[in-house]
Amino acid sequence: MSKYVIIGGCAAGISAVEAIREVDQVGTITVISEEPCPQYSRPMISDFVGGKAYLEKMKTRDDKFWTKQSVEALTGQRAVKLDTVKKFVTLENGTKVTYEKLLIATGGKPFVPKIDGLDKDGVFTFTSLSDAERLVSKIEAMQLKKAVVVGAGLIGISLTEALVKRGLQVTLVELQDKILSLILDPVASDLVANTIRSLGVEIITGQSVKNVLGKPETPNVVGGVLLTNGCQVLCDCVIFAIGVIPRTELVVGTDIKTNRGIIVDNYMQTTVPDVYASGDVAEVYDFVLNQNRLLPLWPLAVLEGKVAGYNMAGKKTEYSGGTNMSSLKYFGIPIVSIGLTNPKDVSSLEVLSAQSAEENVYKKLVLKDNVIVGMIFVNDIEKAGIFFYLMKNKINVQNFKHVLLSKTFSLATLPEAIRKEMKISE
Amino acid sequence: MKSYLPVDFIVERDESKCIRCKVCVNQCTYETHNYDAQDDVIRSKDENCVNCQRCVTMCPTHALSIKKNLGPFRDNANWSSEVIKDIKKQAETGGVLLTGMGADKPYLTYWERLLLNASQVTNPSIDPLREPMEIRTYLGAKPDALEIEFEDGDIDLKTKLAPQLILETPIMFSAMSYGAISLNVHESLARAAMRAGTYFNTGEGGLDSRLYKYGERAIVQVASGRFGVHSSYLNAGAAIEIKIGQGAKPGIGGHLPGEKVTEDIARTRMIPVGTDALSPAPQHDIYSIEDLRQLIYALKEATNYSKPVSVKIAAVHNVAAIASGIVRAGADIIALDGVRGSTGAAPKVIRDNVGIPIELAIASVDQRLRDEGIRNKASIVAAGGFRSSGDIVKAIALGADAVYVATAALIALGCTVCQKCYTGKCPWGIATSDPWISKRVNPEIGAERLVNLLRGWSMEIKEIMGGMGINAIESLRGNRLHLRGVNMTDTELKILGVKMAGE
Amino acid sequence: MKRIIAKQEHCMGCGLCEVGCAVQHSKSKDPIKAYNHEYPKPISRIRLELNKPVSFAIQCRHCENAPCVVACLTGAMTRDEETGFVKHNPEKCMGCWTCIMVCPYGAIKADVSGKIVAKCDACTELSVPVCVASCPNGALECKEVTS
């Protein structure tokens, strides 16, 4: 009888459970999670802040999930030690949980720069539901009016929107020249930035927070931030949404090798047999860059967890890879961004783009050797998935390149062979 | 040149019903409807409308209707609106007036003047629902007598019968060429013929290789252009038909303009893509009756005498004599196409003025062949505007073995007889070679509609036969005693070989 | 399992499937009301893909390993174990468009509110999906397939 232990009950963990159960209905599964109810959607925490979501809605699986899958769910418990030789995990309360196959899906933790004033009341990070709950109760309790969001990445922007919805005045501070610089090119970035500004948000780019300032009357309470350029921004709270870093502390001292995250192969196995890792904690394969790297994205975590689960249960399954891919819904501008969207060196690349100011539409494709390696779609995203398919399957688009971005592009534009492969019609 | 032509039709759109779904826009192949995005409204160009009813049929809210433009011209029995418009059109183009489908004038039909018989009291009618009703028909040359060997009670047939076509219903699909009609229509006809136990005729444009599987139900045509005529084609069909003439345009050839010769059609016709496919009126190796015999036997040689050879002619003034010659030239089937026969394109002046009604042709040919004692040598297939099972029963009673239908088949497939086949833009996807428009006919649905039509007509034929007290179609064939005429002169009755009603 | 199959060779691009779908997913279920009097206009979950002479109607294929189910951040997109259809739960959807991003058929779109997605629900409440019933040319077929 196999015994599966999964540390982390979020995207990758749940997905792994389901994968294991597809293959093995009898082996025992134990899930260890710090959170009392880990099966909620982390990306929804902004909606939680924005008042659009509540826990019940955020649950990706219902409460009976664990029992239905015959999982021993050790929720609210933290794994603190791992022995890969004797194959057991030690919990915070001292309990030892032995395993035959282990999945580490501990995810990431927010990155906060080491600056002064972080201890003040009103400094937040923003990655988990508890972060969101804390923030909301603070806003409500203290009637906060002004917030500074540090980091204009996906989380920062989504939080900004949620805060705007709550009636706060927000200042967005971004170290890079452009917002969303990891996923958008300057054109798309400006499109978003203009919209955000039009809603009263102040965006400050090229700056970071030097330290957090207290209020004059109550220095322990956040009263503003000092930027690197010396300017001060007054606010009631500061939220750091710069990004996450892998939670690898559990593997310290074991033979499991890490880089920035845990190193895994394409079967999600770590350098130690029977130990797997997936999700934000692992460095996984990027099919665009053709190398492993951190890709802390929910859909990929699900996919990785699934691959890990299959392999743990003995169904050999290779991970086909992911890449940096995001869809944005904020401020009413739908955006899809995948892969190399803003390459620095375009010498070996080809960039196709189309823009319609009238409809506020922007589309861009980055091609390498006639294969799509990156794309941005702004405002007209319905068919983006078709391009992602072409990209993921590395389909040579040379023969129909000229129509890719035309208004009439559709599945019908694709060569018949591809449509056949996709089994679109009989 | 400024056109003086008024519009033929007016599109009426009920704005309260129009949902701007644009189905009319994309269904009209003549670009009558246009969506104006700025005003969110659909507008129609009446001058483009041919009243094909496609948009009316497809509109999900029944917001459309097409009205005839009753015309700006004063009523005049001689200078009718049609005449005035035709003259204006020619004054503006200097061309030959082209039209599609069969003659549309009211004065060329005799079916209405022939009435059928039914049994009363003295001879019993038969209930066709419960009793056997046989309408199977064999086409081909029959011997004058059979040689039978009779030995010790064992009977053996010595005579070898000529090859025959077997029809489970005496209705076949008449020649319509691939190119004039779409592949899907060809396939619909082929499938329906297969299922109904009858035959379809390829027309002169060859048979697409994808349809060879229906070859056993195909009559393959050989016309002057010899398009797609190849030994495999000749051997693919169940019979071969030499097309001499066609009722809609006796003495006139066919002409498939190059723009309609798409890749598929070119492959089937065995000509390069985009070249005009000209089928002049004469077969260039037939300028006399003995030449016809030469071609008939060339085709028999080419298929080792395994298939009946049909000769199709337009019914014209000397039709009986011509038919006699054709039979004597060795044809196993003679197909007669009357003045109301249809076409994809014909000069209007020819269509409406050349030829004779099929009723008279059937009657005179059947009688002539009997007078000459050669009726056995060939079957008669009549064509040209059969509209109902009633017409068909009358044709068979006059002497036809079977009939060809084409227009009725197309109507079953959606055709509304708008007479614009020659434009190649048939909104019903029928008379077109455009692969996009052609999709409008789904061969499976098409076949079902055609089989339904044949089924309905066949049942009606059986009903009529039952009423006459006849349970086998042989007893109807040429049985003119079951016909009576009304509203006819003695000469007409004489030619038709029928008595006046009441006689 | 029943699936809606598109038949490219028979699709003539009329768009009646779209009309049917939109009306079916409207409040009134009446075409004139739905299009002319409902605001926002109901949207169709099936889309006509057109590149003459190629055309076909595309809607959710209810893929076996549906990328949208995997990618869904909220658990709104699930597979119905019984019918095998990919179901979308609007209650759980947060409109993040991730499913749109990964759908190889482009078969998911924003719904009328623009706040969540809408996709083919296979009209499970009807005996025949409305798109199939609306197609005048047999270009859509609902038939049993083996997975």
Place this chain on the structure above:
Amino acid sequence: MIAKEIILAKLDSRFLPHVTFNDQICQVNAEGLHYRDLNSLLRTLDSHGVEKVELHSVCGQRYIGTDLKTGMAIEIYGTPGNDLAAFMNGPYITVYGNAQDCVANTMNEGKVVVHGRAGDITCYGMRGGKVFIRDDIGARAGIHMKEYMDKKPYLVVGGTAMDFLGEYMAGGVLLVLGLNLKGDEPHKARFVGTGMHAGVIYVRGNVAHMGKEVKMVDVEKSDMLTIEGLVREFCGYFKTDFEEILSKKFMKIVPYSHRPYGRIYAY
């Protein structure tokens, strides 16, 4: 190798007096044989793998070469009847004598070489293969000839042609050498290329009377390549002097349009 005994055993007894074998060649005395019998005999020989047949004393039998499944070689001595090689799909026919009307009617593949003249309507609707006529041909030669994909029909005439040469021509190549014309005497044919809309007619010498659909232009280098190839083949069959034939100027007749009747209708 064919086993003549086996073949002879399979033949209808009435054919036996007509058939002899000389090595691998089957010799048929066609005298008194009706065309149906003669062609039936040829079919039988063809189906038994006979590759070469000599037909002697042929006098008017029609349809020779039709419905044979292989590329049988047939030598004809005498005068074959109408529709020689009609619908033919492969065989190689040589006629030592004149051919009558409708040679190569709708022929698809194969070859016909006539050591003499041919009648009217030669190569009607021909789609593929080659026909070589040593002397004159009758009226309407090459009518409705057409080409299709890799199929291209060729008719080469040593003498001159009669009226309506290349009428309705829709493809293929006609080459008329006029070797029997004196000096600058033009070709006899009137209405050359009337209705022609594709293909090409090459003439050695001049044509006085052409259809309104065609024009006469100078030959180009590529044309000469075609002409030279055909003339070389012609010379091979008929022992004619290649250089002498090439010494006279060739012209080519081509249609003005592929759509000669595009503008006659009022829509």
Place this chain on the structure above:
Amino acid sequence: MNELDNKFINPFNQDKDFAGCSIFGMMSLEGKRFSSEDPIKAISNMHDRSNGLGGGFAVYGIYPDFKDYYALHIMYLSKDAKEKTDRVLASCFNIIYDEEMQTKAAKVVDPPLLWRYFVEPKKRRSPNLPEDECVIQAVMRINTETGKAFVFSSGKDMGVFKGVGYPEDIAEYFCLEDYYGYLWSCHGRFPTNTPGWWGGAHPFNILDWTVVHNGELSSYGINRRYLEMYGYKCTLQTDTEVLAYAVDLLMRRQRLPIEVVSQILAAPFWSEIDSAEPKRCNVLRALRQTYGSLLMNGPFSVIVAHHGEMIGLTDRVKLRPLIAATRGNMLYLSSEEAAIRLVSPQLDKLWAPRGGEPVIGRVGDKKIVGSAVKVEEPQ
């Protein structure tokens, strides 16, 4: 002619009869008589061009003993007709000799009574009328008045033999092996409308003019009405009959040479006339203006013969076959070359005349008129 009789000859009340055919002609240019063997052999070789419903021969130089008298061949469809006809004949002619034509059993259909008369017109009846005209009037009268009697041959020192059957059967029936002539024209017929009627077979004859014809004249209606103005009665409803009468009118009565007559029957196109040199243009234009109604439109090839001359002609666009050949003093005309080759494997010349261009052979004139392009013997 009463309606009943009309029904008999033209049972289907056809405007005209038309027929496909084979034609063959053979003539000694020296006027030397020869037997029927070769002509019969040749015409039978084209068996497939006819269908057994008509065959016939015209032979010139067969009655040397009676060469000064008109030889009338008459077919009687009833006894009654012969009595009537004999009275007409007696009133018009001095009958020098008459007999039932010799026949023997053969594959022919319903042969009529066949009678041969040698006659001379009675001068006293109409002293100013040329003898030929007397004969024509009598022929027209017999053919139309009695209804069941038909004069199918009326020339001097020549005779027409024809009936319902294949030509070889007709030859057999008429015992043609016993006849010798210097010019034979032969016909195998493929009629399309009749169970076979003897008068409808070819050749057609008036005086010593005979025509055998292959094809159909689309212009028949007007050709016939034009000829009717000149007193010809077209009783046989065949286009060949009008050809015979047209030739009679133009060549015998109006004395136009065949070279001109061929330009009437197969008139050149206006485009050719317009481009001819002025003098010729003038003539050709006048011919077409005057004789337009005699333009024979539609496919035909014919062999027209009278004493001393045999003419082959096809329509102007050459829709029917005609092959001409010579060997020694013999001129051949035929629908198919094979027929000629059968009787004369070796030939001096063989050619296909072009459309509308006559081939003319005359006794005593070794030069053949016609367009022999290349005269070379195939090996």
